[in-house]
Amino acid sequence: MTSHVVIKEGPTHLAVPSLHSSGGPGTKGLDVFYNRQMAFNRDVSIMFLRALGSGLKVADCMAATGSRSARMANEVPDIEVVANDIDPRSGDFIRKNIELNGLDNLRVNNQDLACLLSEERFDYVDIDPFGSPIPYLHSAIKGVSRNGILALTATDTAPLAGARRDKCERRYLARPLKWPCHHESGLRILLGTVARDLARFDKGMEPLLSFYCDHYFRVYVRVTKGAERADRTLAQVGHMAYDRQSLVRSVSPDAQGHPYGPLWLGPLHDRGLLADMEVGPSLQEAGRCSKMLALWREELDTPLCYEVAEISSYLKVSPPRMEKLLHSLSRRGPASRSHVSPTCFRTDLPLEEVLDSYLEAAQIDNL
Ligand SMILES: C[S@@+](CC[C@H](N)C(=O)[O-])C[C@H]1O[C@@H](n2cnc3c(N)ncnc32)[C@H](O)[C@@H]1O
Numbered sequence: 559m560t561s562h563v564v565i566k567e568g569p570t571h572l573a574v575p576s577l578h579s580s581g582g583p584g585t586k587g588l589d590v591f592y593n594r595q596m597a598f599n600r601d602v603s604i605m606f607l608r609a610l611g612s613g614l615k616v617a618d619c620m621a622a623t624g625s626r627s628a629r630m631a632n633e634v635p636d637i638e639v640v641a642n643d644i645d646p647r648s649g650d651f652i653r654k655n656i657e658l659n660g661l662d663n664l665r666v667n668n669q670d671l672a673c674l675l676s677e678e679r680f681d682y683v684d685i686d687p688f689g690s691p692i693p694y695l696h697s698a699i700k701g702v703s704r705n706g707i708l709a710l711t712a713t714d715t716a717p718l719a720g721a722r723r724d725k726c727e728r729r730y731l732a733r734p735l736k737w738p739c740h741h742e743s744g745l746r747i748l749l750g751t752v753a754r755d756l757a758r759f760d761k762g763m764e765p766l767l768s769f770y771c772d773h774y775f776r777v778y779v780r781v782t783k784g785a786e787r788a789d790r791t792l793a794q795v796g797h798m799a800y801d802r803q804s805l806v807r808s809v810s811p812d813a814q815g816h817p818y819g820p821l822w823l824g825p826l827h828d829r830g831l832l833a834d835m836e837v838g839p840s841l842q843e844a845g846r847c848s849k850m851l852a853l854w855r856e857e858l859d860t861p862l863c864y865e866v867a868e869i870s871s872y873l874k875v876s877p878p879r880m881e882k883l884l885h886s887l888s889r890r891g892p893a894s895r896s897h898v899s900p901t902c903f904r905t906d907l908p909l910e911e912v913l914d915s916y917l918e919a920a921q922i923d924n925l
Contacts, residue, residue: 609831623655632661652844
């Protein structure tokens with residue numbers, strides 16, 4: 559085992575390489591991978607799995623040091639976890655982490671995830687790669703049991719958010735938007751691709767939790783079976799139009815006049831599951847988890863969103879405070895913040911009403 563240190567994430571002790579990442583999405587290095595900044599991502603998995611209920615069989619398919627696996631096995635009651643990684647060096651870390659936490663519900667596996675997922679079925683399949691999860695998606699679909707969960711991380715934000723259109727078109731078979739809310743559309747392109755891939759196997763999906771933060775996207779979807787469910791899922795995949803001059807944006811089930819996408823137009827989260835998710839005091843970043851959970855619960859499902867900077871520059875007024883703006887919008891119709899950005903809001907209101915609300919809020923704020 560290479561040089562390591564033992565740290566604590568939540569209540570779980572973790573042996574990790576002495577030299578490890580502490581910021582950014584993380585890239586391939588010389589040693590087994592561990593990124594301190596992803597502790598929040600792992601906290602969310604803990605809250606999520608606790609809310610799902612007991613008796614789950616979990617595959618952490620790209621486990622590296624087994625940090626997520628060890629935390630799941632240690633912090634979620636009545637769970638059975640397989641920590642798998644193709645890198646033989648990761649097994650040493652995982653075994654050490656089993657020993658450090660006295661775990662009897664965590665098994666080490668050292669295979670290509672495609673092999674593991676063709677041999678066994680799991681209630682929850684976690685894919686946490688360097689970059690895009692798409693090359694692993696078919697294996698994950700194969701290995702997830704009926705009504706099971708796929709949990710996917712994507713750190714390839716540049717293609718999804720429109721900075722690398724060519725790559726997005728190749729990998730996600732979708733045309734990305736270069737617009738102020740590019741992380742919203744990136745998240746929805748990822749979900750749209752998963753939905754379309756599932757449909758090819760006569761499967762559908764229900765997003766349970768989907769978010770963007772710290773330069774990565776993360777989605778948890780329940781996989782449902784049957785052609786009817788696949789059709790219902792595909793009906794929620796559509797296209798988008800955006801005009802930079804007028805700020806007009808709209809969505810449509812088909813591509814005519816709506817050149818961007820395909821992307822997911824349905825809900826990002828399952829309200830029932832969000833209601834069941836709880837922030838325990840033992841989580842590593844409990845404060846951040848509470849804040850994000852509140853935002854996910856509060857935000858509307860609509861993909862139509864706005865960044866205050868684009869409206870301010872269009873109307874040539876200073877941005878109002880978000881509370882004032884939401885108050886003004888809400889007098890005309892539903893509006894909410896968005897978890898994707900603190901300066902972004904969601905509403906289905908017609909653009910003229912959005913602009914009127916904005917001017918009203920800006921004037922009150924500047925009195
Ligand atoms: C970003 S790291 C995973 C980080 C880890 N989930 C955590 O929370 O610390 C990606 C890992 O995927 C592993 N990997 C790459 N291709 C794989 C494959 N085909 N099957 C299994 N593991 C793979 C790499 O060895 C690497 O350890």
